[in-house]
Amino acid sequence: MAQLIDGKQLSDQVLREVASEVELLKGEYGIVPTLAVVLVGDDPASQVYVRNKVKRAEEVGICSIAHHLDVQCTQDKLNKIIDELNNDPQVHGILVQLPLPSHLDEEEVIAAINPAKDVDGFHPLNVGALASGRASLVPCTPQGCMIMLRQVHPDLSGKNVVVVGRSNIVGKPMAALLLQENCTVTMAHSRTKNIESLCRNADIVVAAAGRAKLINADWIKPGATVIDVGINAIEVNGKRKLTGDVDFESVAPIAGAITPVPGGVGPMTIACLLSNTTLAAKRQLA
Ligand code: NAD
Numbered sequence: 001m002a003q004l005i006d007g008k009q010l011s012d013q014v015l016r017e018v019a020s021e022v023e024l025l026k027g028e029y030g031i032v033p034t035l036a037v038v039l040v041g042d043d044p045a046s047q048v049y050v051r052n053k054v055k056r057a058e059e060v061g062i063c064s065i066a067h068h069l070d071v072q073c074t075q076d077k078l079n080k081i082i083d084e085l086n087n088d089p090q091v092h093g094i095l096v097q098l099p100l101p102s103h104l105d106e107e108e109v110i111a112a113i114n115p116a117k118d119v120d121g122f123h124p125l126n127v128g129a130l131a132s133g134r135a136s137l138v139p140c141t142p143q144g145c146m147i148m149l150r151q152v153h154p155d156l157s158g159k160n161v162v163v164v165g166r167s168n169i170v171g172k173p174m175a176a177l178l179l180q181e182n183c184t185v186t187m188a189h190s191r192t193k194n195i196e197s198l199c200r201n202a203d204i205v206v207a208a209a210g211r212a213k214l215i216n217a218d219w220i221k222p223g224a225t226v227i228d229v230g231i232n233a234i235e236v237n238g239k240r241k242l243t244g245d246v247d248f249e250s251v252a253p254i255a256g257a258i259t260p261v262p263g264g265v266g267p268m269t270i271a272c273l274l275s276n277t278t279l280a281a282k283r284q285l286a
Pocket of ligand 1: 141164165166167170171188189190191195208209210211214229231232265266267269
């Protein structure tokens with residue numbers, strides 16, 4: 001049976017480190033790291049994500065400022081709020097909860113955020129820095145996955161890794177981080193041929209496709225490490241349940257190590273967001 005990589009336990013460890021950084025920043029420099037979270041509209045999943053981020057921030061002593069805007073908010077109004085937050089010296093991190101309602105231009109909004117306050121790491125300057133191996137603010141989910149992988153593989157050099165999914169927020173930055181650690185990275189996606197056999201040859205599979213239970217035991221080499229980023233809501237016996245992109249029941253008996261859903265990558269993402277916020281606050285001291 002695979003070793004379980006416990007995201008809850010590991011994220012608690014990261015959060016303890018963040019809390020002591022926050023104490024240091026308060027004590028030595030008199031600054032309270034502050035995260036502004038902007039939510040547009042009433043998407044229930046986004047509301048839950050924002051609530052969790054704000055709650056965790058408060059637990060580690062980070063001040064959070066929530067801006068909840070009406071679903072009909074205009075691009076100009078949103079840009080104006082971003083501009084105010086960019087220019088507010090009390091705000092160290094800015095997060096705009098995605099997805100935005102369809103009338104708003106996400107790319108324009110992301111590009112409007114001051115890169116030094118871009119704690120999601122989505123601004124083109126931060127994306128470029130990551131691609132060229134000089135990252136400062138690294139996207140939170142792949143950052144969390146790397147911490148989990150290092151628990152099992154202190155040295156990732158030479159590992160064959162398949163990343164399933166090529167989104168800007170997970171798949172692409174994940175591949176960049178793995179390359180930096182000298183992994184041999186294959187990016188698979190919805191048009192990839194023979195995806196199953198590609199995965200079966202991998203030492204590590206990172207699943208970020210957003211397809212419930214896409215990956216089963218036939219896709220996994222015995223002893224491989226499996227990181228499941230997916231969060232999919234499915235119905236089991238009439239009840240809503242969260243499941244990953246990996247069929248945990250079939251894969252866990254043959255994998256070497258595996259992350260659960262829930263309690264895996266999710267908590268790590270929030271911990272890394274708060275870690276990015278203290279990092280951004282420290283950098284803004286200079
Ligand atoms: P996305 O929809 O932007 O991208 C999905 C990617 O998967 C695409 O590149 C697509 O080509 C690929 N894909 C889709 N179907 C596929 C298939 N059948 N085979 C191979 N590839 C396929 O999604 P995203 O934003 O990257 O998120 C992926 C999943 O991760 C979702 O379930 C999302 O909810 C979850 N997620 C979790 C966290 C977390 O903190 N745990 C954070 C972000 C995203």
